[in-house]
Amino acid sequence: MRKQWVRLHDVHGVVRWTRRFLDAAQVPDAHVIQMNTPPLPSTPPPSSSGNLSPVVESPRTTHQSSIDCASPNDLLQKLHQAPTEDCHVIMWQPLDTTPANVTVLGSVVPPATASSLLEISKLPFYMKYAWFLHQVHDLVVPYDELHIKVKVMRDAIVQEAVENLLSYPPRALCAIVRYEFTGESAQDAGAVQREWYMLVSEGLLVEANGLFVVLNREDNSYFINPNSSHAWRHPNHMDHLKAFHAVGRFLGRSLLDGQVIPMHLSPVLLKAILGVPLTLDDVEGLDRTVHKGLLYLLDHDNAQDLALTFSVSETHGHNTVVEVELVENGHLRAVTDANKAEYVRLMVRYLVFGRVEAQLSALLQGVYDVVPPELLMPFDHKEFELILCGLAEVDVADWKANTVTSSNLDNSSPLQWFWEVVEAMSPVDRSRLLQFATGSSRVPVQGFKGLTSYDGEICRFTLKGVPYEGGAYPATHACYNRIDLPLYPTKDMMKEALTMLLLSDPTGFTIE
DSSP: OTTOEEEEEOTTSOEEEEEOSTTGGGSOOOEEEEESSOOOOSSOOBOSSTTOOBOOOOOSOSSOOEEEOSOTHHHHHHHHHSOOOOOOOEEEEEGGGSOTTBOTTSOBOOHHHHHHHHHHHTSOHHHHHHHHHHHHHTTSBOTTTOEEEEEEOGGGHHHHHHHHHHHOOGGGGGBEEEEEETTOOOOOSSHHHHHHHHHHHHHHHOGGGSSEEEEETTTTEEEEOTTHHHHOOOTTOOOHHHHHHHHHHHHHHHHHHTOOOOOOBOHHHHHHHHTOOBOGGGGGGTOHHHHHHHHHHHHSSOGGGGOOBSEEEEEETTTEEEEEESSTTGGGOBOOTTTHHHHHHHHHHHHHTGGGHHHHHHHHHHHHHHSOGGGGTTOOHHHHHHHHHOBSSOOHHHHHHTEEEOGGGTTOHHHHHHHHHHHHSOHHHHHHHHHHHHSOSSBOTTOGGGOBOTTSOBOOEEEEEEOOOTTOOOEEEGGGTEEEEEOOSSHHHHHHHHHHHHHSOSOOOSOO
């Protein structure tokens, strides 16, 4: 649900969370997820000045430096030999005792900054997003001070991504990264980076990797796998919590790089990352059946007839079922009408927090290793998802309106045929064509006018007409968001050529 919770000043000037519905008195207890002590940030938080521009730490050297991650496995031994990072205790805090000017990391936002963030949160999304881009831009380390070059093997892309993200020293987390796929000739002018983000996103969500699972089949959103300690597989036996720390850094880097990624995360997880209050209502997003069962329990008498106890069954490994107690000796304590409200509160805590507490803590730390939490405070979870994932649907009218065409295509039949063929495509095929043309199957938050090159500069989609030669197919230049379109003599020939293009693999860089 959108805008369910907002931050407002109370009568004493304290920033509090407020639920924006008339039936708020009937809402079950709300909680927020926070760390109990603020960690040392890898990037300084925004200043308390009016413009909220984050301060980038001074460079440690004045000469150009580069980190070459061509052999990430060379770094892995150091990762495993290094002591496990101190885990900040993550807390399930009652909302009524938690001020809303405290970040997910547990740090207190100064009053002036909190007031500015409240005003920003009231702005239309496009203005908030413009503000966010400005703040993030100031975090990026200049290329001539520090940059990273990464060579990637396609058949080990998730493994290498996790290892590399964990290996970066603090300052490098905000450095510009250039990617190159091993054995492929393309230089990273934008498309290689976009494809890297797409492939890593898809790989992290693969069920066999054990980090995420689809709990709600109605929206097919992904939640942290409660069984990840057993399900996560890594050739060098890396701990699953390190993997989640890397996932968090991956999400933070995608925000820093302005890359939209195909990671449809559960609203519960998005809210947890933002520190938005969670209630019984949010269980519905994870398991509609369990949510209905808990509501039924609250609304009906004779709870003891259901033979419930203060415990829940959980699968460890592949076949081992264990009983998790919600309270001490919970398996011996029956649920009755007198204690069912307590049981529901404990079940909500377990379902949205308790069973993934350690994984969530590692992921949150990873996100905010890169991006200060204050920068996400003005957004609700749907806005955050839009920033993170972009637009899934390809709007042909928007695409057409923001396309640059060569002079030999202006007012031509081939140009008209191209858009007619695209409009007739299925949504899946449009996304594939977009991936061929730009390196990403998703549209930026701002729509097609937001397409960029590697340096973040606007780089509009371009159609360039080229002479037709028998058997010629369109040539895509994903690094420059361009398609070279042969001037086909008929619409049917153009349709056939585009169809054949879509049947090929949209990933890989061998020529352009």
